Amino acid sequence: MMAAVICLGSLGFVAALLLGMAARRFAVTVDPRQVALMDILAGANCGACGFPGCDAYARALVAGTAKPDLCRPGGAETLKRIATILGVAVTERPPQIAVVRCQGDLQHARLKYAYQGLQDCRAAQKLARGPKLCPAGCLGLGSCVQHCPFDALAIDSRGLAMVNRSRCTGCGLCVTICPRQVLALAPANETIHVLCNNRESSARVKSYCNAGCLGCRLCVRTAPESFVMDSFLAKVRYGYGEPSTMAEAIARCPHHCILNLDEQGNNQTLPTPHSVRERSTP
Amino acid sequence: MKSLLLIMVGAVFVNNFVLARFLGLCPFLGVSKKVETALGMGMAVTFVMVVASACTWLLQYLVLTPFNLDYLQTIAFILVIATLVQMVEMIVRKSSPVLYQSLGIFLPLITTNCAVLGLAVLNIQRNYSFVQSLVFAFGAALGFTLAMVLYAGLRERLTLCPVPRIFRGTPIELITAGLLALAFMGFAGLVPN
Numbered sequence: 001m002m003a004a005v006i007c008l009g010s011l012g013f014v015a016a017l018l019l020g021m022a023a024r025r026f027a028v029t030v031d032p033r034q035v036a037l038m039d040i041l042a043g044a045n046c047g048a049c050g051f052p053g054c055d056a057y058a059r060a061l062v063a064g065t066a067k068p069d070l071c072r073p074g075g076a077e078t079l080k081r082i083a084t085i086l087g088v089a090v091t092e093r094p095p096q097i098a099v100v101r102c103q104g105d106l107q108h109a110r111l112k113y114a115y116q117g118l119q120d121c122r123a124a125q126k127l128a129r130g131p132k133l134c135p136a137g138c139l140g141l142g143s144c145v146q147h148c149p150f151d152a153l154a155i156d157s158r159g160l161a162m163v164n165r166s167r168c169t170g171c172g173l174c175v176t177i178c179p180r181q182v183l184a185l186a187p188a189n190e191t192i193h194v195l196c197n198n199r200e201s202s203a204r205v206k207s208y209c210n211a212g213c214l215g216c217r218l219c220v221r222t223a224p225e226s227f228v229m230d231s232f233l234a235k236v237r238y239g240y241g242e243p244s245t246m247a248e249a250i251a252r253c254p255h256h257c258i259l260n261l262d263e264q265g266n267n268q269t270l271p272t273p274h275s276v277r278e279r280s281t282p
Numbered sequence: 283m284k285s286l287l288l289i290m291v292g293a294v295f296v297n298n299f300v301l302a303r304f305l306g307l308c309p310f311l312g313v314s315k316k317v318e319t320a321l322g323m324g325m326a327v328t329f330v331m332v333v334a335s336a337c338t339w340l341l342q343y344l345v346l347t348p349f350n351l352d353y354l355q356t357i358a359f360i361l362v363i364a365t366l367v368q369m370v371e372m373i374v375r376k377s378s379p380v381l382y383q384s385l386g387i388f389l390p391l392i393t394t395n396c397a398v399l400g401l402a403v404l405n406i407q408r409n410y411s412f413v414q415s416l417v418f419a420f421g422a423a424l425g426f427t428l429a430m431v432l433y434a435g436l437r438e439r440l441t442l443c444p445v446p447r448i449f450r451g452t453p454i455e456l457i458t459a460g461l462l463a464l465a466f467m468g469f470a471g472l473v474p475n
Binding site: 003007011022023028118120 | 346369373375
């Protein structure tokens, strides 16, 4: 009994002594600002700042080699706190959010072939440029879902990527992952978007999909301040135009590609009811 | 020399710590999402296992056995291994930031891992000499790394596979681990043990 107490006691004492000495001898001095920054940063290690993880970004911030406004998931709040710690002045940048610019589900978009390979958009894209006839439509195999560090993306019942607008931080990882650039970043306070990504002419788009932008310019003619044409694809000029004229443009869009996502709740979902369109044979 | 080789092969393949003894399953399932991290974990385990088996062997034969305190084996070993790992972490952090970046995050995870403790106890149970226990430790760690890397590779491929909905996630991963263990049963009988 006595021997056990003495033995374990002395073992513990020696261990504590060694650890205590090592802690002093091998102490690593870290800039206290770096520790404080680590607590502030989003901690998702998403890499949107261009550094491998939050730790590396914090170190670069303290060293003064990185700009303080790179943490996109953290947003304005984080930026403000980083600025306080580093003692620098910053200008806020508006928060952004990802938008899936495609409505071409299997009801609307036609297929080139039945894909049965790896369940990954980038792999599918390499096989004859993807199974969908439309070269710009969402493939729905979920590469973006797998790479989203914030669980903000999902493949919905239609087989298209869907952004959970309350979870999306606008880090932009999905935009770089998507092989067809279906996803894009847009200002978070904007709810009206053109949900098509195909710049081709109306004849081409019609042959691919019944939900694509035809380039008819109806929206531009109705609300010239709010919409611009990019080749044969309408785009929203974020931050311009009257809501009433925009609503009129939304109503006039023949393929219903302009959507006000606000009316769809928090998630980006299909407008209902969509005008019934028969799926024509390719 | 031949006996050392047998110990080594036995520890790596026949009685693989993870797949035949089912020790260290926590890191096996936890840190095996990517081959890269699995390899890092394997290296950290290799390092800790070899150092820990040397220290615990010395502790057993210099302290515990002479004083008839064999019943304190478990708690004394845990104490020594934990201290050791903590100290190694401090030293590595100070002396080599690069090594700490790649190895450091894994070190606290294996402080009192059952594979490390099991190895120390097995060394004593089998009456290994000092050199034998070091070889056994290295072999066991090698086997652990092998299992980790193989399983991580399988898991990387699994993420791209069309898995039936019911099996997605943990179920298919556990089944895969079981199949890998079954495959390692093929080595049984290679070394008499």
